Amino acid sequence: MLKIMKYTLSDLLRSRWGLIYLGFFLLLTLSLLWLSGDVSKVVISLMNVILILCPLIAVMFGVMYFYNSREFTELLLAQPIRRTDIFWGQYLGLALSLSLSLLLGIGLPFLLYGLLASSEVLNFFVLVSTGVFLSFIFSGLAFYIALRNDNRIRGFGLAILVWLFFAVIYDGVFLLSLMLLKEYPLEHYSIVAAMFNPIDLSRILILLKLDISALMGYTGAVFRKFLGTGLGSTLSFGVLVLWVLVPAWSIRRLALRKDF
Amino acid sequence: MKTRLMRIYIVILFLGIGALGLRAGTVNVCADCPVKTIKEGIRQAQAGDVVLIGSGLYAEGNIVVDKPLTLRGVNYPVIDGQLTEEAFTITADSVTIEGLKIQNSGHNQLKDLAAIRVQRTKGYIIRSNILLNSYFGIYLEYAGAGEVYGNTIIGQAVTEANAGNAIHAWYVQGVNISHNFLKGHRDGIYLEFVTHSFIHDNHSTGNVRYGLHYMFSNDDAYYCNTFDHNGAGVAVMFSKRIVMTDNYFEHNWGRASYGLLLKEITDADIARNAFVSNTVGIMLEGASRIRYQNNQFKSNGWAVQVTGGCEDNNFIANNFLSNALDLVINGRLNSNTFDGNYWSEYNGYDLDRDGRGDVPHRPVKLFSYIISQSPESIILLRSFFVDLLNFSEKVSPALTPDNVLDNMPLMEEAQWAVGSRR
Numbered sequence: 001m002l003k004i005m006k007y008t009l010s011d012l013l014r015s016r017w018g019l020i021y022l023g024f025f026l027l028l029t030l031s032l033l034w035l036s037g038d039v040s041k042v043v044i045s046l047m048n049v050i051l052i053l054c055p056l057i058a059v060m061f062g063v064m065y066f067y068n069s070r071e072f073t074e075l076l077l078a079q080p081i082r083r084t085d086i087f088w089g090q091y092l093g094l095a096l097s098l099s100l101s102l103l104l105g106i107g108l109p110f111l112l113y114g115l116l117a118s119s120e121v122l123n124f125f126v127l128v129s130t131g132v133f134l135s136f137i138f139s140g141l142a143f144y145i146a147l148r149n150d151n152r153i154r155g156f157g158l159a160i161l162v163w164l165f166f167a168v169i170y171d172g173v174f175l176l177s178l179m180l181l182k183e184y185p186l187e188h189y190s191i192v193a194a195m196f197n198p199i200d201l202s203r204i205l206i207l208l209k210l211d212i213s214a215l216m217g218y219t220g221a222v223f224r225k226f227l228g229t230g231l232g233s234t235l236s237f238g239v240l241v242l243w244v245l246v247p248a249w250s251i252r253r254l255a256l257r258k259d260f
Numbered sequence: 261m262k263t264r265l266m267r268i269y270i271v272i273l274f275l276g277i278g279a280l281g282l283r284a285g286t287v288n289v290c291a292d293c294p295v296k297t298i299k300e301g302i303r304q305a306q307a308g309d310v311v312l313i314g315s316g317l318y319a320e321g322n323i324v325v326d327k328p329l330t331l332r333g334v335n336y337p338v339i340d341g342q343l344t345e346e347a348f349t350i351t352a353d354s355v356t357i358e359g360l361k362i363q364n365s366g367h368n369q370l371k372d373l374a375a376i377r378v379q380r381t382k383g384y385i386i387r388s389n390i391l392l393n394s395y396f397g398i399y400l401e402y403a404g405a406g407e408v409y410g411n412t413i414i415g416q417a418v419t420e421a422n423a424g425n426a427i428h429a430w431y432v433q434g435v436n437i438s439h440n441f442l443k444g445h446r447d448g449i450y451l452e453f454v455t456h457s458f459i460h461d462n463h464s465t466g467n468v469r470y471g472l473h474y475m476f477s478n479d480d481a482y483y484c485n486t487f488d489h490n491g492a493g494v495a496v497m498f499s500k501r502i503v504m505t506d507n508y509f510e511h512n513w514g515r516a517s518y519g520l521l522l523k524e525i526t527d528a529d530i531a532r533n534a535f536v537s538n539t540v541g542i543m544l545e546g547a548s549r550i551r552y553q554n555n556q557f558k559s560n561g562w563a564v565q566v567t568g569g570c571e572d573n574n575f576i577a578n579n580f581l582s583n584a585l586d587l588v589i590n591g592r593l594n595s596n597t598f599d600g601n602y603w604s605e606y607n608g609y610d611l612d613r614d615g616r617g618d619v620p621h622r623p624v625k626l627f628s629y630i631i632s633q634s635p636e637s638i639i640l641l642r643s644f645f646v647d648l649l650n651f652s653e654k655v656s657p658a659l660t661p662d663n664v665l666d667n668m669p670l671m672e673e674a675q676w677a678v679g680s681r682r
Contacts, residue, residue: 040559041582041604044642052644171645175630175637182634190636203643211561211584212513215638223636224515 001085001092004076008093012065018097021057025105033113039120040210043127046106047206050127051199054134056163058098062142063159065094067152077260087255091143091248098135103128123209130202133240137198138163140247147254170197187222198243201236208232290314298323298331298339305329313337313360321345327352328383333359336390341365341375348376354383363392372424374399375413382406390414396424397445405434415445417468420491425450426467429457438462447473448490451480460484470495470521471512474502483507487519493538495521502528512538519560522547529553532676535560541583544570553577554676562588562628571595577674580604580623584641587623588632592661598623602670616668624660626653 012018028049032042066073069090076086110124142159149155174193178186194200207215208227215227226232287309289301299320301311307327315335322345325331329352339362341347347365348357357376366373374396378384382404390412391397397413400406408427417423423446429435431453440462442448448464451457452475459482464471471487472494474480481503487493488510495518496502502525509519519538522528524546534556535541541560542552546569555578557563563583566573573596580586581604589596600616608619627646630637640646653660 038582044582047642048644048647168645168648171640171643175640175645175649178634178637178640179630186634186636190639194639200640200643204639207641210559211641215561215641223639 001089004081004086004089005093005096008069008090009097012094012097013100017061018101021061021098022101022105025102026109029106029109033109039110039113039118040123043120043123044210047127047203047210050102050131050134051203052167054098054102054131055138055167055199058095058135058138059142059145059159059163060156061098062094062139063146063155066090066143066146067155074260083255084252087143087147087251088248091140091251094143095136095139098139099132102131102135106131123206126206126209130205130240133244134198134202136244137240137247140244140251144247144250144254147251147258166197166199171200174200191222191226195235195239198240201240201243205233205236205240208236285309287311288314291316302327302329302331323348325350325352325355325357328354330356331358331360332356333361333389336361338363341373341394343367346373346375346377350376350378350381350384353381355381356385356387357389358385358387359389361390361392362394365391365394367395367424369422372396372399372428374424374428377401378403378406385409386411391426394424394426396428397426397442398428400427400429400432400435403429403432403435406436408435408437408440410439412441413445414441414443417445420446420468423468425473426464429454432457441465442467442471444468447471448487449473451475451477453477455479458482462486465489467491473497474499477502481505486510488512492517492521493519495523496525496528497521497523499525500527504528504530505532507533508536509533509538509541510536514539518543521545522550526550530555534558535563540565543567544573546570548572550574551576554674555579557581557583557586559583561585564588566590566596573597576600577670577676578602579673581673585625585628585631587664588628589624589661589664590632592663594661594663596664598664598666600668600670601666602673603666606666606669608669610671615671617671621666621669622654622657622660622664623666624664625650626660629659 029046032045036042073086106128141162145158146155149158178190194204285306287295287301287305289295289298289311295301295304297320298313298318302325305311310330310332313331313333315337317338317340319340319342325348336359339347339360341364343364344366347362362375365375375391375394375398376386377399380402384406386398387409388411392414393416398408413426415423415426425447426442426445427437427449429451433455435457437449438460442462442464443466445467446469448467448471449459450473454477457480459472462485464485464487467490469491471490472482474496476498478500483505486508490512491514493509493512512519518540519535520542522542522544526548528550530550531553537559539561541557541563544566548571550573552575557578558581560583563580563586566589568591575598577600579602586603603621603623606617606621608617608621610617626649
């Protein structure tokens, strides 16, 4: 597995798309830091970019990579290598390369800017780690989609739909349900509903660092406990880990059954 | 007005020094001295004398200071009220109390016991004392001009109902309260029917209710104070002509927590204050004819919240930086103006390069309306969908008041000469 992961990783790191992804983050972070000069403001701007872009790139890139390397995968399948090793190796290589681009692209400018001396170190780490989580989650989803669908068009369509669903539609439906059901106690409901969307979870993790003063304005006791104590962070973090594990496990199940 | 008051103080000071020069009597109180108790010291002293209190523990019950004396502690002698009595009651003019450590003065909700009570006098100076575990710390009632300076007052309040205020002033004129450290009481400073007073350079932190609280008090000023981690920073209620400048409000968090709460007040001036990381920066209820200039609102949940009955509030050259929501206004009738502020969220342009944006800025977001309808939706703060909603609302306002806008938003942060502290 490690060998395949290493191969995928080096393959992707040298590829054009990986470099473009890295360059984009470098340029974005540098220009944001240079233009605004306020680290906390940059963290907020980057938050929106990471929450939207990381899943999109991961899911699209994942599907693309899977379809493109299909022949190579078939070659590997003919060798005496376990299927789990092949697919997990590829998946890990992809997710790692995306995370690496993200880490370097955002981390280097911040380091140059003197992040370690500023008070925003913690916010920065939360930001980057949610980005890494999202890369892992959505490249896992992408692999799952691609494994299920041999039809490329269908696979790409589904991938975009998955991204659109988690990034926009889910929140829209969520908000609508909150408005429609506002007569009812919605505290538990809204916390649970947020758990089912990794993008919302990541956003809450960042909000807990950046906007806690606003969040504490809410009156409900359950919410206050969730947001005000370590419970919110721990729970969100744990569920994010689950969100990584479940697609990975599904890939394994599908890979073992699939007839190539 | 400030200089006139200063002049009065200087005159008082010189009179005091003069009186000392004439008499210069000193009564020593300590465990080994002929005079062993403070009460006895006060009885023997003549008007204008200094009673020097040596270090040690004095538990004498209620000590009444009924002549113009200076009670001065050497190495912070401890006066213990044993949780039953008021340590000092001052009933004479021109009494100075300094350098004492007063602890465990009585807790009594019927009598409002205090560590130091000033009763119907003027010219009092309460300076550099340490007051621990008091019910009320310093209680001024029906007092004239005087000074409360450099005291450290730390209580152990847990709930509002069972706690007193660190400094409590009731029917007082012209008091000067400065450089005190106030912690763990109900209100840091509470003023009721207090006029022409100056509150400055105090640090009020960790109080259960308010850091500073005005009720029915007119023509006062507070400046260069720091209020943090209180239930709410400052509450100004039912008062007129209060000047609030160069204060620092930080980290006042909670469901009813504000940096500054203005309730039924008129004709105030609020300038050069900094509001950082509060749940609500300024909350306005029935506040009218107030000018807000050069204030800094940074990383608050709600920077400014305007509820009903607020008229003619003018926001000029303030900075709104990275707040979750800059402005919330209830109601459609609006006579408040927000022209010429800096909004970090403004994304217009300035083609004629006059430093003012060419497109008006709408500080009220649709999301604030949604939150008021369904508070749980706060969990969707800053999500992409909410940003989309806000954007479409900004383009064509349907639910937010369309007359709340900044017609000439600043392109750069407003700059001003900072106050004495920062």
